Amino acid sequence: QSALTQPPSASGSPGQSVTISCTGTSSDVGGYNYVSWYQQHPGKAPKLMIFEVNKRPSGVPDRFSGSKSGNTASLTVSGLQAEDEADYYCSSYADNNIHYVFGTGTKVTVL
Amino acid sequence: QVQVVQSGADVKKPGASVKVSCQTSGYTFITYAVHWVRQAPGQRLEWMGWISPDNGHTKYSQKFQGRVTITRDASASTVYMDLSSLRYEDTAVYYCARAGSAWSIDYWGQGTLVTVSS
Numbered sequence: 001q002s003a004l005t006q007p008p009s010a011s012g013s014p015g016q017s018v019t020i021s022c023t024g025t026s027s028d029v030g031g032y033n034y035v036s037w038y039q040q041h042p043g044k045a046p047k048l049m050i051f052e053v054n055k056r057p058s059g060v061p062d063r064f065s066g067s068k069s070g071n072t073a074s075l076t077v078s079g080l081q082a083e084d085e086a087d088y089y090c091s092s093y094a095d096n097n098i099h100y101v102f103g104t105g106t107k108v109t110v111l
Numbered sequence: 112q113v114q115v116v117q118s119g120a121d122v123k124k125p126g127a128s129v130k131v132s133c134q135t136s137g138y139t140f141i142t143y144a145v146h147w148v149r150q151a152p153g154q155r156l157e158w159m160g161w162i163s164p165d166n167g168h169t170k171y172s173q174k175f176q177g178r179v180t181i182t183r184d185a186s187a188s189t190v191y192m193d194l195s196s197l198r199y200e201d202t203a204v205y206y207c208a209r210a211g212s213a214w215s216i217d218y219w220g221q222g223t224l225v226t227v228s229s
Contacts, residue, residue, distance in 0.1 A: 036215040038156070045220065046148075046206075046208075055212075091214075097173065099161075100161070
């Protein structure tokens with residue numbers, strides 16, 4: 001099963017920013033504005049952080065922002081805090097009978 | 112408030128089937144699709160399929176096509192995921208989750224650990 005490509009890890013000091021990329025194809029990320037981002041702490045269920053490329057659900061801090069250019073989407077966490085240390089996954093609607101796909105996941109470490 | 116509550120952990124032998132339930136509350140059941148996503152130990156999230164509770168229409172990942180069946184009982188606001196011909200590599204936490212706006216997944220269940228072991 002195909003997956004969107006994310007870097008395995010990213011890190012930053014408290015207060016700094018970190019940006020995670022999510023690369024797909026024109027059949028998923030590049031073709032639709034249906035990119036979402038999820039945060040997952042160890043042993044917990046994922047939590048929706050961004051939907052429709054750059055929209056934040058109620059309750060998600062504005063330190064989290066999303067963008068997209070071509071086949072690559074990005075999540076930026078500004079003003080890093082200790083509680084931001086987690087795994088992050090992107091996802092996208094996909095055509096060609098694939099329907100839906102997640103990214104490979106990125107572990108964010110707050111130094 | 113929206114709640115998604117799954118059945119408890121289960122242990123199955125290779126070749127058997129498992130059925131995981133997912134009871135929802137706090138919203139109009141037939142209005143939102145429900146996804147199933149799994150996560151093997153230390154691995155990434157993997158989409159399995161989804162169901163439209165209003166008409167029972169389903170879509171499955173090609174990887175699980177033929178082995179997974181998602182059904183619903185609208186009277187109980189509950190969705191079920193049946194996975195057959197279990198293999199050791201099906202050991203994972205299985206999540207059900209409500210579909211949100213623009214193909215997002217906004218409310219997740221607590222997860223159900225399914226262990227395949229002889």
